[in-house]
Amino acid sequence: MKNFNGKVLFLDRSDINTDEIIPARYLNEATKAALKPFCLEDLNLAGFDPKKDVRGCSVIVTRDNFGCGSSREHAPWALECNGINLVIGVGFARIFRQNMYNCGMIAAELPAETVDRRFSEFAKLETTVTTDVDAGTFTFSSGDKTLTVPFKLEGFDLDLVKAGGWVEYASVKY
Amino acid sequence: MGLTTAQKIFKTHAVDQPSDGISVIRLDRVFCHEITTPIAVNDLAARGMDKVFDPNRIKAVIDHVSPAKDGKTAEQGKTLRDWTRRHGIADFFDIGCNGVCHAIFPEKGFVRPGYTIIMGDSHTCTHGAFGAFAAGVGTTDLEVGILKGVCAFHEPKTMLVRLNGKLRNGVYPKDVILNVIKALTVNGATGQVIEFAGECAAAMSMEGRMTVCNMAVEAGATCGICYPDMTTVEYLWPFIKDEFSDKAAALAEYSKYLPDADAEYTKVIDFDVSTFEPVATIKYKPDQVVPVRELAGTRVDQVYIGSCTNGRIEDLRIAASIMKDKHIAPGIRAVVSPATADIFKKALDEGLLSIFMEAGCCVTNPTCGACLGMSNGILASGEVCASTTNRNFNGRMGKGGMIHLMSPATAAATAIAGHICNSEIFEG
Numbered sequence: 001m002k003n004f005n006g007k008v009l010f011l012d013r014s015d016i017n018t019d020e021i022i023p024a025r026y027l028n029e030a031t032k033a034a035l036k037p038f039c040l041e042d043l044n045l046a047g048f049d050p051k052k053d054v055r056g057c058s059v060i061v062t063r064d065n066f067g068c069g070s071s072r073e074h075a076p077w078a079l080e081c082n083g084i085n086l087v088i089g090v091g092f093a094r095i096f097r098q099n100m101y102n103c104g105m106i107a108a109e110l111p112a113e114t115v116d117r118r119f120s121e122f123a124k125l126e127t128t129v130t131t132d133v134d135a136g137t138f139t140f141s142s143g144d145k146t147l148t149v150p151f152k153l154e155g156f157d158l159d160l161v162k163a164g165g166w167v168e169y170a171s172v173k174y
Numbered sequence: 175m176g177l178t179t180a181q182k183i184f185k186t187h188a189v190d191q192p193s194d195g196i197s198v199i200r201l202d203r204v205f206c207h208e209i210t211t212p213i214a215v216n217d218l219a220a221r222g223m224d225k226v227f228d229p230n231r232i233k234a235v236i237d238h239v240s241p242a243k244d245g246k247t248a249e250q251g252k253t254l255r256d257w258t259r260r261h262g263i264a265d266f267f268d269i270g271c272n273g274v275c276h277a278i279f280p281e282k283g284f285v286r287p288g289y290t291i292i293m294g295d296s297h298t299c300t301h302g303a304f305g306a307f308a309a310g311v312g313t314t315d316l317e318v319g320i321l322k323g324v325c326a327f328h329e330p331k332t333m334l335v336r337l338n339g340k341l342r343n344g345v346y347p348k349d350v351i352l353n354v355i356k357a358l359t360v361n362g363a364t365g366q367v368i369e370f371a372g373e374c375a376a377a378m379s380m381e382g383r384m385t386v387c388n389m390a391v392e393a394g395a396t397c398g399i400c401y402p403d404m405t406t407v408e409y410l411w412p413f414i415k416d417e418f419s420d421k422a423a424a425l426a427e428y429s430k431y432l433p434d435a436d437a438e439y440t441k442v443i444d445f446d447v448s449t450f451e452p453v454a455t456i457k458y459k460p461d462q463v464v465p466v467r468e469l470a471g472t473r474v475d476q477v478y479i480g481s482c483t484n485g486r487i488e489d490l491r492i493a494a495s496i497m498k499d500k501h502i503a504p505g506i507r508a509v510v511s512p513a514t515a516d517i518f519k520k521a522l523d524e525g526l527l528s529i530f531m532e533a534g535c536c537v538t539n540p541t542c543g544a545c546l547g548m549s550n551g552i553l554a555s556g557e558v559c560a561s562t563t564n565r566n567f568n569g570r571m572g573k574g575g576m577i578h579l580m581s582p583a584t585a586a587a588t589a590i591a592g593h594i595c596n597s598e599i600f601e602g
Contacts, residue, residue, distance in 0.1 A: 017567050019546075019565070019567040019568070020569075023547070024547050024548055025548065027209050027546075027548070028239070028244070028247045030216075030246065030253075031213075032213070042568060042573065044568060065361040068360055069565060071298075071311060072209075073294075073312035073313040091361070094328075094396055095311060098311070098312065098315065102314035154193075155192075155193030156192045156193040156196040159192065166315065166318055167221070167314060167317055167321075171223065171318075171321065171322070173190075174324050
């Protein structure tokens with residue numbers, strides 16, 4: 001399994017699209033690693049600087065419909081090669097969500113109120129998330145402040161995360 | 175409870191149910207282009223699994239950057255070209271006979287009612303216009319599709335959108351889908367299939383239905399579906415005439431995929447399309463839609479007519495009818511990109527290309543190019559484009575540029591006027 005723990009990058013907007021996560025001008029790259037410097041380059045968000053703020057983060061917490069738009073798996077790859085294997089949000093675009101699990105990464109849905117509360121409690125602080133896949137919990141921590149919330153990871157999604165992705169799963173099973 | 179079209183297709187293609195609500199289905203078609211396929215096939219080779227499940231069910235095209243614009247895109251083209259040769263994939267469309275994937279594959283007769291189709295391209299939902307289940311997927315799904323001929327999906331929930339009534343003159347399928355996306359929002363159909371029904375959908379040509387289904391994904395939908403009918407059969411007849419005794423027999427076969435009368439929908443939404451007017455997007459999301467009249471007078475730098483949404487022959491005919499014997503406004507530039515080589519040839523034979531050139535348009539070869547800011551008409555920072563494409567995301571056609579999505583008629587009228595305007599003033 002991949003690493004699902006670490007520092008959180010809060011992106012406070014719904015409908016962040018795949019062009020914002022990785023612009024099409026980089027789709028001519030032949031390797032996933034080449035995408036690393038360009039992650040979230042076209043995301044215009046108050047207080048967010050893609051050149052500085054992505055570095056060192058392992059988790060994104062965002063709002064609804066993250067990853068809408070193009071089918072490009074370059075979006076999860078751009079996150080993955082920056083060490084981000086977990087995105088927590090209210091909801092995800094279908095293709096982006098499937099691409100995440102197909103890469104053995106996690107796109108976790110939490111209720112809107114839960115996400116909203118995590119934003120108000122932690123977004124201004126340096127925050128880390130620790131994930132317990134088997135127990136189905138995220139623990140948010142900042143200084144002395146700690147809060148554990150449950151999440152649902154089961155069935156096919158969990159199988160893909162444990163297998164390391166869909167190629168690993170399907171090449172054995174089908 | 176009865177079944178929707180997508181549910182019927184899933185039932186006939188089911189291979190496995192790895193967990194509750196997940197179906198692994200057998201694929202009739204895996205479409206490939208040079209942007210998302212190379213990493214998939216290189217990964218298969220690196221894993222020692224350089225195989226394809228069936229070279230006859232895989233179709234490939236170079237379309238996103240055509241011809242190659244630099245060393246990197248040349249490598250992507252080469253990877254796809256070499257792979258199709260290595261595996262005997264006969265239906266590979268290289269530059270000269272190529273076209274935008276969602277225009278060329280239907281044109282070649284590769285899509286049939288009831289088919290299951292995936293492609294590493296979000297606008298694969300276009301092919302649902304034929305009553306197929308067609309979905310955009312990422313590179314890993316594509317990779318497994320190429321290797322095993324299967325793909326996993328959540329069992330398809332379906333929303334029914336009824337397009338009732340008749341369109342007014344000057345209102346086109348692009349206006350229909352933009353009006354629908356405005357109502358649904360960019361997240362309104364996430365994870366669902368949209369069935370487009372009603373008098374207006376039934377009256378549309380296959381080209382119009384493809385325009386509508388093409389943008390279903392902009393409301394989050396997995397696929398947009400129109401019901402197979404005699405219009406579908408007529409379009410497909412050159413490719414299916416040896417399979418059926420007559421057109422009625424083909425229609426009877428394809429009618430198997432019509433939804434049951436008691437099919438279960440998540441939602442039924444009725445639109446009276448006679449109230450629709452020409453519309454265009456503002457800002458950076460495709461659900462931010464306003465009537466064209468509210469944007470009248472907005473200056474643009476470039477007009478773009480083309481793409482998998484609106485680069486088909488009907489679109490070019492409409493644009494040419496507006497530009498005939500006129501010239502684009504001073505200070506504006508216009509790019510017309512017929513979506514496939516066949517469309518290009520037809521537009522040439524019909525005199526449409528002469529009309530565009532005499533109007534001062536730049537006519538380019540078929541390519542996705544400028545739609546996603548890769549080539550052939552990229553915007554500079556601060557520039558504005560009136561475009562017949564499908565996404566107005568920030569920076570989509572070039573960093574710092576902005577896009578107003580609209581119909582080919584509105585785009586052509588805008589090119590002539592020099593600012594956004596309703597096509598009515600130029601239409602007979």
